[in-house]
Amino acid sequence: MTFGRRLQAARQAYGPLCVGIDPHSSVLEEWGVGDSVEGLERFAEVCVEAFAGQVGLVKPQSAFFERFGSRGVAVLEWLLQEFRHTGTLTVLDVKRGDIGSTAAAYAAAYLDDDAPMAADAVTVSPFLGFGSLEPFFAEADRNDAGVFVLALTSNPEGPEFQHANAGDGRTVAGSVLAQLAALNASSAPLGSFGAVVGATIGETSEDLAIDGPLLVPGFGAQGGTVDDLRRLFGAVWEQVVPSSSRGILNAGRDPAALRASAQQVNAQLVSS
Ligand SMILES: O=C(O)c1cc(=O)[nH]c(=O)n1[C@@H]1O[C@H](COP(=O)(O)O)[C@@H](O)[C@H]1O
Numbered sequence: 001m002t003f004g005r006r007l008q009a010a011r012q013a014y015g016p017l018c019v020g021i022d023p024h025s026s027v028l029e030e031w032g033v034g035d036s037v038e039g040l041e042r043f044a045e046v047c048v049e050a051f052a053g054q055v056g057l058v059k060p061q062s063a064f065f066e067r068f069g070s071r072g073v074a075v076l077e078w079l080l081q082e083f084r085h086t087g088t089l090t091v092l093d094v095k096r097g098d099i100g101s102t103a104a105a106y107a108a109a110y111l112d113d114d115a116p117m118a119a120d121a122v123t124v125s126p127f128l129g130f131g132s133l134e135p136f137f138a139e140a141d142r143n144d145a146g147v148f149v150l151a152l153t154s155n156p157e158g159p160e161f162q163h164a165n166a167g168d169g170r171t172v173a174g175s176v177l178a179q180l181a182a183l184n185a186s187s188a189p190l191g192s193f194g195a196v197v198g199a200t201i202g203e204t205s206e207d208l209a210i211d212g213p214l215l216v217p218g219f220g221a222q223g224g225t226v227d228d229l230r231r232l233f234g235a236v237w238e239q240v241v242p243s244s245s246r247g248i249l250n251a252g253r254d255p256a257a258l259r260a261s262a263q264q265v266n267a268q269l270v271s272s
Pocket residue numbers: 020022059061093123152153154155196197198217218219220221222243244245246247
């Protein structure tokens with residue numbers, strides 16, 4: 001089954017929330033597991049216990065694992081494998097992008113079903129041109145995986161590039177969104193190629209109806225609220241996957257408390 005359909009099913013079963021798995025040093029310290037590889041291992045075990053088969057998606061951020069070197073990457077691999085076939089989809093947040101031949105190697109590393117670090121979807125950056133992402137889309141197609149392309153990011157520096165004129169009457173973000181919509185055109189009810197749009201962008205005149213999922217970080221710790229989500233994404237609500245990392249992980253190391261925190265946010269999102 002395609003990633004778009006699997007995402008739609010997971011969203012319906014568990015709610016729209018994606019839990020960001022970001023082992024910041026401050027989170028590891030607050031959890032009392034220590035900012036070390038051993039602490040990272042314990043953190044990962046708790047996250048699997050708390051969220052596998054309990055939320056629709058999780059989004060591990062690679063940098064927080066990579067900072068421990070190969071042993072940290074091994075923990076990330078373990079975590080991704082543990083979530084497989086639990087009903088919870090994984091979005092590996094690595095924001096990759098490179099010339100085509102290298103992009104193909106990145107795509108194989110994260111989206112080939114047999115790769116040690118295989119995830120259900122990956123985040124990519126379109127800075128080398130939207131066309132340079134083609135190997136990611138092709139690999140995703142071969143493996144029923146998904147790709148999320150940065151479009152309107154949650155950080156304040158984003159508009160400098162993303163609002164710039166792309167030369168065809170559209171902004172850079174608008175061009176990314178339009179090209180995603182074209183890729184998803186024959187994939188009803190939901191395509192597998194999504195956009196990243198921050199909850200903190202304030203307002204936008206861009207067309208967010210890309211027939212694919214919208215991954216929405218900036219919700220929670222960065223200030224984005226449920227009201228912001230409804231205002232920005234009301235028309236495309238069924239495609240929205242709000243993502244919160246610290247906002248959920250701040251519940252601490254008790255798996256039941258973490259799960260309850262995610263369920264509470266899901267309930268707010270569904271009833272809003
Ligand atoms: O692609 C992302 O996930 C992402 C895009 C974006 O525009 N803004 C953004 O914050 N993120 C990621 O989303 C997470 C946000 O974490 P919290 O602010 O703790 O919820 C981090 O892993 C960021 O790297």
